[in-house]
Amino acid sequence: MCSLAGGSLVLYYGSIVHFFYQSIQCSYNTKETASNVDSRLTNVLILGDIHLLGQRKRSWIEQYWIDWQTWLSFTNILSANPPDLILSLGDQLDEGTSATDDDTYESYRKRFRQIIDPKAAKILFLVGNHDAAFGASMTKHLIHRHEGAFSASNHLVNINNVLYLQLNTMAMDDNVEDVHLHHESLLFLQNIETERKLMGYYPPMVLLTHVPLYRPDDTACGPLRANEDGHVTYEAPTFKYTQRDHVLSEELSSRLLNALRPDYVFSAHTHAVCEYSHSVPFQTKPIPEYTVPTFSWGMRPNPS
Secondary structure: OHHHHHHHHHHHHHHHHHHHHHHHOOOOOOOOOHHHOOOOOOOEEEEOOOOEOOOOOOOHHHHHHHHHHHHHHHHHHHHHOOOOEEEEOOOOEOOOOOOOOHHHHHHHHHHHHHHOOOOOOEEEEOOOOOOOOOHHHOOHHHHHHHHHHOOOOOEEEEEOOEEEEEEOHHHOOOOOOOHHHHHHHHHHHHHHHHHHHHOOOOOOEEEEEOOOOOOOOOOOOOHHHHOOOOOOOOOOOOOOOOEOOOEOOHHHHHHHHHHHOOOEEEEOOOOOOEEEEEEEOOEEEEEEEEEOOOOOOOOOOOOO
């Protein structure tokens, strides 16, 4: 019994030391050029696919273990490198779909906020397919439920003269059967497109989408991805992605890139890292997209 207790203490404190050590290895790029002395820097923490486990599919011990690992990761990051802004790129919950009733969802939401403190910094929450649904199953009720618990699914915010555009791109693709939700999301996008053209594509914009923009696979995603094999919750780099499932449709992706001309794109969903360059007509500089791997130990053995 004593050896079991001792082993548990070693695991507990060893994990804390390990997580803190990993956190201090990361630092923000705080270099400020002489020609840009008037700009204000924003330290941004980007999380993807937190996937807080639910009670329908997972046991209490799995929930407890992943909750603790997530809390420990998040708390150590805040201690080592306090951010000004946190971007959570969707799939905060693992079981946020219609199979989870509203009462269970409310307790789920409260549990999430005990682990990811919403007062830690300004947080922009995207909606992911596990937060509501995907394609034909996505309804206005599920989106409104997520928005009530987290934040608006389509939202534009200016922080230190940088536009952060969070979009429910899943509702903008043409496989959504809820016509009102589809049209409402497209109308929001259309208004942003009009404003963007009138402003001459200034200030700089960061596009946030849970599902990545179209790419055929991950073979052009950089050396970190090239050295990976597939796993239970993510595919091998050579796996051919399906439009409107693993990635957005090619048509919607082209529209977002051509009309918005964002300076950066951040996405999640695939649970694997990717640094991808999108070519845009009449623009010499490609638009970089960074797909962030999952933050959850329940989704991969080496989360971000």
